[in-house]
Amino acid sequence: MKFSTRAASIEQLRTGCAWLPVTGGKRLTPSGEALDALAGGRISAALASGDLSAKAGATLLLHLDGGVRRALLVSLGDDDEASEKTWNEAIRAAFRAAGTLAADDAVSVLHEAAVAGRGAEWKLRTQVAAGREFAYRFEELKSKRDEQPVRPARVALLVAKAGAARAATEVARATALANGVDLARDLGNLPGNVCTPTYLADAAKKLGREFGMKVDVLAERQMQALKMFSLLSVGKGSDQPPRLIVVHYQGASSRQAPVALVGKGITFDTGGISLKPAAEMDEMKFDMCGAASVLGTLRAVAEMKLKINLVGVIAAAENMPSGKANKPGDIVTSMSGQTIEILNTDAEGRLVLCDALTYVQRFKPRTVVDIATLTGACVIALGHHHSGLFTREDALAAELTDAGREAGDTCWRMPIDDAYQEQLKSPFADIANIGGRAAGSVTAACFLSRFAKGYDWAHLDIAGTAWKSGANKGASGRPVPLLTRFLIGRSEG
Ligand code: BES
Ligand code: MN
Ligand code: ZN
Numbered sequence: 001m002k003f004s005t006r007a008a009s010i011e012q013l014r015t016g017c018a019w020l021p022v023t024g025g026k027r028l029t030p031s032g033e034a035l036d037a038l039a040g041g042r043i044s045a046a047l048a049s050g051d052l053s054a055k056a057g058a059t060l061l062l063h064l065d066g067g068v069r070r071a072l073l074v075s076l077g078d079d080d081e082a083s084e085k086t087w088n089e090a091i092r093a094a095f096r097a098a099g100t101l102a103a104d105d106a107v108s109v110l111h112e113a114a115v116a117g118r119g120a121e122w123k124l125r126t127q128v129a130a131g132r133e134f135a136y137r138f139e140e141l142k143s144k145r146d147e148q149p150v151r152p153a154r155v156a157l158l159v160a161k162a163g164a165a166r167a168a169t170e171v172a173r174a175t176a177l178a179n180g181v182d183l184a185r186d187l188g189n190l191p192g193n194v195c196t197p198t199y200l201a202d203a204a205k206k207l208g209r210e211f212g213m214k215v216d217v218l219a220e221r222q223m224q225a226l227k228m229f230s231l232l233s234v235g236k237g238s239d240q241p242p243r244l245i246v247v248h249y250q251g252a253s254s255r256q257a258p259v260a261l262v263g264k265g266i267t268f269d270t271g272g273i274s275l276k277p278a279a280e281m282d283e284m285k286f287d288m289c290g291a292a293s294v295l296g297t298l299r300a301v302a303e304m305k306l307k308i309n310l311v312g313v314i315a316a317a318e319n320m321p322s323g324k325a326n327k328p329g330d331i332v333t334s335m336s337g338q339t340i341e342i343l344n345t346d347a348e349g350r351l352v353l354c355d356a357l358t359y360v361q362r363f364k365p366r367t368v369v370d371i372a373t374l375t376g377a378c379v380i381a382l383g384h385h386h387s388g389l390f391t392r393e394d395a396l397a398a399e400l401t402d403a404g405r406e407a408g409d410t411c412w413r414m415p416i417d418d419a420y421q422e423q424l425k426s427p428f429a430d431i432a433n434i435g436g437r438a439a440g441s442v443t444a445a446c447f448l449s450r451f452a453k454g455y456d457w458a459h460l461d462i463a464g465t466a467w468k469s470g471a472n473k474g475a476s477g478r479p480v481p482l483l484t485r486f487l488i489g490r491s492e493g
Pocket of ligand 2: 346347348
């Protein structure tokens with residue numbers, strides 16, 4: 001589905017379908033009124049008949065003669081000003097309704113409706129995001145693909161001449177973001193037998209070639225030289241070798257300190273010797289969604305050509321039980337020099353991330369955000385709405401929280417104070433890799449905090465938000481929108 005902007009008045013348009021917002025089941029916006037006049041009052045007559053419910057997301061289709069072949073009336077609820085929730089329901093309904101028509105293209109003026117607290121650009125962006133979400137398919141591995149083309153193939157957003165250039169930039173950025181989200185979803189949806197650490201490294205190299213980014217892939221030998229024995233210990237149990245993947249995006253002066261994103265890339269998490277139960281274990285192919293979000297964000301940032309320096313680091317490994325795997329009680333030495341007692345081999349994400357967090361110090365980043373499907377406990381705490389946000393820096397917390405709200409990809413701050421560090425005491429090593437049942441997502445973050453030294457740091461636990469279970473099982477692409485919005489805020493101009 002391709003989006004564009006059109007600076008024209010609706011009477012001049014030729015299109016298969018115009019999407020018109022309606023409030024209170026009968027009130028049109030200026031473009032709707034103009035089209036109604038051109039159609040001899042047929043739209044207002046249909047509305048007067050009461051055929052369109054005032055319920056947000058209700059739709060009514062009218063066939064017209066002239067350049068605009070159809071009008072899709074989309075209800076935005078009773079109030080003159082729609083809420084964000086109402087707006088989201090309405091735009092999704094527009095794509096669903098338009099998707100069943102024979103029309104190949106559409107023109108939307110839905111953004112003529114007012115949304116409380118939101119401006120023109122946000123309304124354009126959310127339409128692109130909703131359209132691309134509607135159009136997303138993952139059928140690479142089906143022998144018979146869905147033959148139906150996604151309709152409409154092209155959606156033009158009608159804008160005023162005055163703001164046309166800004167609107168076009170906004171739509172281009174929203175498209176770049178959607179491309180990043182789609183990449184993260186595709187990588188997440190690939191099964192563990194395809195998406196291995198080596199596959200992730202190849203995907204990073206491909207992305208690097210496409211956008212002119214330098215990519216370094218460290219193999220086991222190089223990680224041994226760096227003494228990344230915690231990360232390596234997780235990879236040991238698998239026939240798939242682990243990889244540390246480093247992608248450099250340079251959009252600003254090389255003197256400017258980069259932001260670093262560190263992603264958990266466990267391409268399959270069986271739990272290792274502390275084996276997981278069989279039920280729903282297939283979903284542990286999504287345990288690399290943190291890594292996928294790093295690549296998706298890099299793609300979005302590179303396509304937007306943001307003026308910022310960004311380093312993406314991915315700690316990729318497969319967590320398997322075998323004769324070579326970690327055992328409960330094993331003690332490893334991390335790259336930082338701290339020794340770790342592995343009391344549960346299923347707490348492997350922190351074991352690969354800790355060495356990546358030490359490794360990024362060499363890039364002298366100002367800020368580091370790690371992204372990980374780290375704990376089931378985070379799902380218990382927050383469910384599937386917000387990602388868990390852990391940081392000691394109030395300013396960074398505010399930045400990430402605001403970015404999430406702006407992007408419709410929210411996070412919620414959790415505690416990370418030293419009181420919880422007690423739970424990680426080990427009688428045999430510097431630190432244990434689990435802290436008991438209480439506050440599991442907090443003690444996991446506290447573990448990481450011991451390694452995140454020398455920069456401002458935040459941790460996003462995306463265990464509840466990176467994918468959906470059930471009938472619509474699949475990767476969500478979160479938190480690519482949050483991270484990209486955060487980086488737009490950090491970029492100059
Ligand atoms: N990848 C899992 C976390 C997870 C589990 C995410 C279920 C989403 C759904 C992680 O590696 C893990 O297994 N964590 C353990 C930690 C525990 C052993 C302290 C968990 O959450 O049970
Ligand atoms: Mn695990
Ligand atoms: Zn895991």
